[in-house]
Amino acid sequence: MQGQVSATYVRLLHEYLARRGHDAQAVLGEALPTDDGSGLLRVPVTHWAALLARADAVLQEPALGLKVGAGIQPSHFGLLGYLTLCSATLGQALARLADYERLVYDVNQVRVTMLAEGVALEWGDERGRPGQRVDECAIAALVAYARNITAQPDAAPVAVRFINPAPADVGPYHAFFGCPVGFAAATTQVLLSPTLIAAPLRQPDPALHALLDAQARALLARLPPADDFERRLRETMAAGLRSGDASLAACATRLHCSARTLQRRLAAAGSTFQRALDDTRRQLAESWLADSRLKLAEVAQLLGYTDQAAFTRAFQRWTGIAPSHWRRGQR
Template sequence: MTSALMDLSASARGGDAAPVVLAAAATGLVDFIGAQGGDVDSIFGNSGIAPDMAGAPTLKVKLASYCRLFEEAARQIGGDRREAGNFGLWFGQQFQPRDLGMWGYAAISAPNLGVALDNLVRLFHYHQESSGMRMVRGHDGMMRLEYQIYASEIVERRQDAELSLGMFANVIRECCGPRWAPLEVHFEHPRPALWKEHEAAFDAPVYFSQPTNALVFRPELLERGMPGSDLQLMTMMRTCLESLGSHRSGDEGLVERVKTAIRVSLPNGYPALERIAQDLRLSPGSIQRELAAAGLTYKDAVETTRQSLARMYLDQHQLPLTEIALLLGYSELSAFTRAFTRWTGVSPRAYRKQAH
């Protein structure tokens, strides 16, 4: 049994709606199939996906069709009559985090690897539905980044598991260098015929028929800084991804638009009303009237946004308090500490200890 370090990120659609995944996860697939000598039209046609859909950053495709796409490619490329090849394994190894679109950028722009992986976990349900991802610490003290599809109707999922762990490994390599290797790799599917390729690809022992898919690595890596750290970009990507996943009717109220604009602007300091009005192409007076109708002042909107973000950031234990202060638009940690104590009655440090 393992103890949870990060919250489980999962999503299951209600009713009969089929789970989906952002098409960004197939970025570069058409060219990769072509380079392997595969028939692009046949593979995509048999999977029910148009080739021009692959890689679209905001387009969603059915998760079952996405998994079928890679299974079909594995059958046609490098496989034989008995068993499919390792197409997903090698596609994942060359897949770069930036190709994951907003989800990938939210990770590589984080201040350190711990926050990068936490962003992957927390934002995963916006990227892919009916699936779970989490980071846990085992009894041996090692970290496990776990991934699994929950949709029982998707039976063929081996290629997806192998490409997904390859993608996640490359997020860690973005921080630790291209020669980084996990301590172990676990897959839930049985050992395939060409299993030695898996150990060569990950440069690590690989175990099959496991309870879930996972990368195992040392916990001290979580403290390492990300070379592409950009707090403003991280905030923007998180906000955009959450906005994309939250749309229901295609319309949102002005109050939520104002709060979203505030959230994006906070890493640059306190967001002046005039600046937010300019970003939204509205007058300051119209924003104030709309907020007043909702029983809020502009200062209230900033404060409530800061409060909700503060609690979320404090739950990310790898994110230093000084970084949280900057993300919330405070120039000094002391200013954030005073504000948080006023909101909750406890300091940020005490709140984090209580939550942990």
């Protein structure tokens, strides 16, 4: 699992524990991170997941992430919060959140898709899966935030889907979101209706919006690069393998360049597209083979091979041994 989240989420958890009558520092085993005034204070997503797990072990409340995320306010996100507040519509505010998502949630990148039913915000697992608590907190915060800035406390998405397996009790999820909620989906997704997207905000201010937008761009520029070329390419290939199209043309499209440009960049790095694809498949194969719950045929399918035999031949070419032997060696 890779990535970081804003320390704001940790603050939300501290505030929730305090409301429940607990000493947050005692429960979590650490103090609230000290704000350095930069607007860039973040924590590894793995650490955030561990903090939620510690809180859950003490509180033992179903859907804890929903309750933590529900406490979000524009002030929690500082500059970005005020930027969204002075947007004209929820759609404009969400566009700003997508533009500057890395300031608050730098894990899997959001994809925005226009559908007949509305606008879909979608997160895959290119950089790993942070788990249900992390995901539900993030999605609950997004929906609660939309309700807050539109002054529509009962506003509901069209649908919500989580990439994680269904919990024992799905009731809290339906109650909070007020719409159908699915689990074990291909991606985590929130679908918002055109009516909600067009909802006006409480205090639009175009001049202030422009000023804050410029400040947010400057803040984003101070972050370390999101990815180098090789890592972005590998993530794109991994996503393509899962969707069934990891071809040169498809990967180039996802990277917003031409196939020829992608080939030139690979050649400059001393590689080829096929070699990079093989390396990506090998890394994914070793990761998935380490999970004993996945059958070899399932691993082959995930990697885009037509049958298990083709995967076995490729794996032997990469490593010199059959995947079944490699798996036994990891036990």
